[in-house]
Amino acid sequence: MNQAKIYDIAGAAGVSLATVSRVLNHPEKVKKVTREKVLRIIKEKGYKPNANARGLASRKSTTVAIVVPTILRASISEMIQGIADSAKKYGYAIRLFVNRETDNPNDVWADVIASSVDGILFMSDEMSDDTYHTVDYTPVPVIFINSISKSSKFGSVCIDNEACAYRITKEMISRGNEKIMFIQTEHRYTVNELKEKGYIRAMKEANLGTQVIKSSGDLSLNEKQFQEFLKENTPQVVMSVRDSMAISFMNVASKHAIKIPEEMQVIGFQNTRYAELSNPRLTCVETPIYEIGNVAMQKLTELMQNPEEAKPDNTIVDYRIIWRESTK
Amino acid sequence: MNQAKIYDIAGAAGVSLATVSRVLNHPEKVKKVTREKVLRIIKEKGYKPNANARGLASRKSTTVAIVVPTILRASISEMIQGIADSAKKYGYAIRLFVNRETDNPNDVWADVIASSVDGILFMSDEMSDDTYHTVDYTPVPVIFINSISKSSKFGSVCIDNEACAYRITKEMISRGNEKIMFIQTEHRYTVNELKEKGYIRAMKEANLGTQVIKSSGDLSLNEKQFQEFLKENTPQVVMSVRDSMAISFMNVASKHAIKIPEEMQVIGFQNTRYAELSNPRLTCVETPIYEIGNVAMQKLTELMQNPEEAKPDNTIVDYRIIWRESTK
DNA sequence: CTGAAAGCGCTTACAG
DNA sequence: CTGAAAGCGCTTACAG
Numbered sequence: 001m002n003q004a005k006i007y008d009i010a011g012a013a014g015v016s017l018a019t020v021s022r023v024l025n026h027p028e029k030v031k032k033v034t035r036e037k038v039l040r041i042i043k044e045k046g047y048k049p050n051a052n053a054r055g056l057a058s059r060k061s062t063t064v065a066i067v068v069p070t071i072l073r074a075s076i077s078e079m080i081q082g083i084a085d086s087a088k089k090y091g092y093a094i095r096l097f098v099n100r101e102t103d104n105p106n107d108v109w110a111d112v113i114a115s116s117v118d119g120i121l122f123m124s125d126e127m128s129d130d131t132y133h134t135v136d137y138t139p140v141p142v143i144f145i146n147s148i149s150k151s152s153k154f155g156s157v158c159i160d161n162e163a164c165a166y167r168i169t170k171e172m173i174s175r176g177n178e179k180i181m182f183i184q185t186e187h188r189y190t191v192n193e194l195k196e197k198g199y200i201r202a203m204k205e206a207n208l209g210t211q212v213i214k215s216s217g218d219l220s221l222n223e224k225q226f227q228e229f230l231k232e233n234t235p236q237v238v239m240s241v242r243d244s245m246a247i248s249f250m251n252v253a254s255k256h257a258i259k260i261p262e263e264m265q266v267i268g269f270q271n272t273r274y275a276e277l278s279n280p281r282l283t284c285v286e287t288p289i290y291e292i293g294n295v296a297m298q299k300l301t302e303l304m305q306n307p308e309e310a311k312p313d314n315t316i317v318d319y320r321i322i323w324r325e326s327t328k
Numbered sequence: 329m330n331q332a333k334i335y336d337i338a339g340a341a342g343v344s345l346a347t348v349s350r351v352l353n354h355p356e357k358v359k360k361v362t363r364e365k366v367l368r369i370i371k372e373k374g375y376k377p378n379a380n381a382r383g384l385a386s387r388k389s390t391t392v393a394i395v396v397p398t399i400l401r402a403s404i405s406e407m408i409q410g411i412a413d414s415a416k417k418y419g420y421a422i423r424l425f426v427n428r429e430t431d432n433p434n435d436v437w438a439d440v441i442a443s444s445v446d447g448i449l450f451m452s453d454e455m456s457d458d459t460y461h462t463v464d465y466t467p468v469p470v471i472f473i474n475s476i477s478k479s480s481k482f483g484s485v486c487i488d489n490e491a492c493a494y495r496i497t498k499e500m501i502s503r504g505n506e507k508i509m510f511i512q513t514e515h516r517y518t519v520n521e522l523k524e525k526g527y528i529r530a531m532k533e534a535n536l537g538t539q540v541i542k543s544s545g546d547l548s549l550n551e552k553q554f555q556e557f558l559k560e561n562t563p564q565v566v567m568s569v570r571d572s573m574a575i576s577f578m579n580v581a582s583k584h585a586i587k588i589p590e591e592m593q594v595i596g597f598q599n600t601r602y603a604e605l606s607n608p609r610l611t612c613v614e615t616p617i618y619e620i621g622n623v624a625m626q627k628l629t630e631l632m633q634n635p636e637e638a639k640p641d642n643t644i645v646d647y648r649i650i651w652r653e654s655t656k
Numbered sequence: 657c658t659g660a661a662a663g664c665g666c667t668t669a670c671a672g
Numbered sequence: 673c674t675g676a677a678a679g680c681g682c683t684t685a686c687a688g
Contacts, residue, residue: 016674052379052384110376113331276547277575362657
């Protein structure tokens, strides 16, 4: 029960293999009767063209690469699901590259290119000039996810993190809060720096002092830090670049008998599933990450299919604020 | 600045392309001086063999397929990360297939096979006879993740869900609890049915009555159901097949002023990140899903590389119980 | 240890 | 609308 080859189909249908190939790739060029006959036999035999041969001959693989730093973050999973759904719709397969931070970006990128994909969706935590340089000479379309492309060669899909943080901070100020604190990741992430910028801008405009603490991704470390912090500080509002850290802070505060939201309000960023499961439920800036993935794949498809007409652009996806129990 | 071809390397090194190919695939067959020269030029030019051509010629793609029902569940992300880390170690690329439930499994499987991967890691929520039948005639090694392979042709890696649920139930009984309730998913998942079996076995053995409620994945629906339930019932222990539902139940109970763990204890299954972020922190049966992915990829590599010697087997990975604040 | 040549399974101008 | 033929970029027996 070996896989049928294109020759087998051609033989069974009494046509040349060129015709079988055309039925698959340019059906409009084949007479209807012939086409239907071939299609019937393809179905009967369960024939599927060999992806490698096809890719080699056509220089197209109908495969896109997704390059991400990890898959463990809930936000990245959601993004990939968005991409996957969109890819299926357009008939693209997915090649997944999970980078470690210790990996040499140039090596990874060489791997990606050698894998002969038709396009690349690229998400990196830190968009340095080096990163841009690595990516610069890529023979296929690239779309940056969650960061703005500085090059006109490549497109991007993201939300306006700066504006987003600015707006929520301003909103909390307008509600009469003055002591608003910001939890940043210890590790530098471009998106998180933008959020901090927005927060600071809003605070400065209102002549309020800023307070930023940096936390690691390690929950047990965070908790100690948060405990120390709460001994000396009583913020009215706590905003965090990530839901998980907001929740962790909130849990520590609860244990210190601080009433949320009465005595302290907490706001997360992202609106992952954690937010719904927290107690009390976390108010969040929703960054529609599924949609970002979805749209990015759609844009990429346009670039891959109409390399002439479609031009890369920066797409800004709307965010919104989900008010829940952790704010009043 | 086009991609270098194997011809370019051969030309620059003054050898035939066969030799370049050998340097890459069977370095021991090439004289050291030649080998080093070729390697140097490969590095200089940043040459990477075209994956399609290589796959076509060698009938190997050094790519494995991961087939999953969704990527949104935290447990599945962790598993994929485990696979990805292992795959990188062994030099395999990943092709990701995200099935929808509405997809015809036969079609999906045909796609997977046509993509000419060297092996397949397959995770399905429901292992029916149909599923086994679909998978039966696959030309490459397959490993089932999270379900036991019924066929001796294929291997599997999973934990013993039945034993696992049995043991934790028994433990709670031995601590003097009698009203132990079990939250099952509404949708049928093979793994979850096994957990239920284990729970029921332990309860029956102790002559205790069982109580199972089925919940949907939708949190807002669950909450209503849980509220109703708590009006009429006062379980001493609540066990759930998923962390997220355990936490959701716990949150509802908290809002009903039920003290956890004093008045009610809650236990989850999986030990995803949710568990650490819940308030109080959730006691869990840890199903080491990262490790399952990791081991599965390792087993698959053995099968791919030594098809003669390596025999598929069923690997049972150890589970353990993580005691946290939601139990006393 | 190395090279010339066949072949992997397709696609796509080129003729007709 | 269809077929014969070249070619995609590699790998691997086969000679030497």
